[in-house]
Amino acid sequence: MNQPKLLESTLQPVAFTDIYSTEDHILQLGQLKQEVLEDQQLEHPTFDQCLLEGMTFLNADFHRLEMTDVILKNCTLANCQFEAASLYRVHFVDCKLVGSTLDHSALKDVTFTRCSLALANVNEAKLTQVMFDQSDLTEFNCLASHLSKLVLRQCKLNKADFSETSLKKIDLSTCQFDELRATTFDLVGCTLNETQAAYFASQFLGITVA
Template structure:
């Protein structure tokens, strides 16, 4: 796991909307604070070595966004479209990402902590060296994705759908859910606690425990 290569002391205060005036749609070495960005549409924006704090994104469309060495703290990204985005060495801390779409994205060296991703779409995503910690993934759609060296720790996964996503070597034992949607093949090689194993034995195999 590689951390973002960013030195906050070297960043300059900037408006996110400066990216709209840049010919290459690039924002670099920026510290963006307490801004609201709504209903913006940018194709292939390049965001490099940036820190976002207390920033709100609502109904924005950033198709094929490339985020490299970026930190989000106490931010909101609600109902945004980041389809086919690339996230490299990105951290999200205490952020709200309800209803945001990351379909066909690539996550590498990403850490998500204390975030709310309820109702988010993460279909056909490639996760490599990703940690999701103490976060809500309620009713998340994560279909046909690939998880390599990925960790889910102390997360709420209730009614999440992982159909078609192999969970081999993934440890779900610290996570909570009353219902989780997947197939027996998806679950193969996954680490579970006793209560979770009993749930899947009944749901997927029809086993009735005494």
């Protein structure tokens, strides 16, 4: 994964509302901290080389959100709409994206570290070199998406849904789930541990592994 190209010493303190003062709704080389914002609506907001710390966005609607070289730390983005987003070299650390939507989005070189994406939706999306590390993806929905070089490391995947999404070359063996929604076709070529393999053998073949 390519990390965000961000030099924190060059950043200037800004407020989120500063984005409305620019014609193209762009925040660049900015540091945003400890704001609580509800029901914000903005078409194609752009964050370029920014650091967001302790920010809270509740029920935001940022259609076509664009982020390049951005780090988000301890941010809450609950029940937000980020459809058709474009994220490139973005790192989420200890963030909450519970119930948020990134359908029809493109993510490249994006890392989620110790994040909660329970009930989040990333359907019909393209994920390239994306890592979910020690994150909660309970009831996470990733239907009909294209995954390339996706890494899932020590994540909670219970009741996650990958229907119509190929998991080929993806290693699930360090993840935890009692139930995972995917077809046999979706699972072709993925890596499972013994417990997971036994679960799918029971689900699809009626086989009990002693």
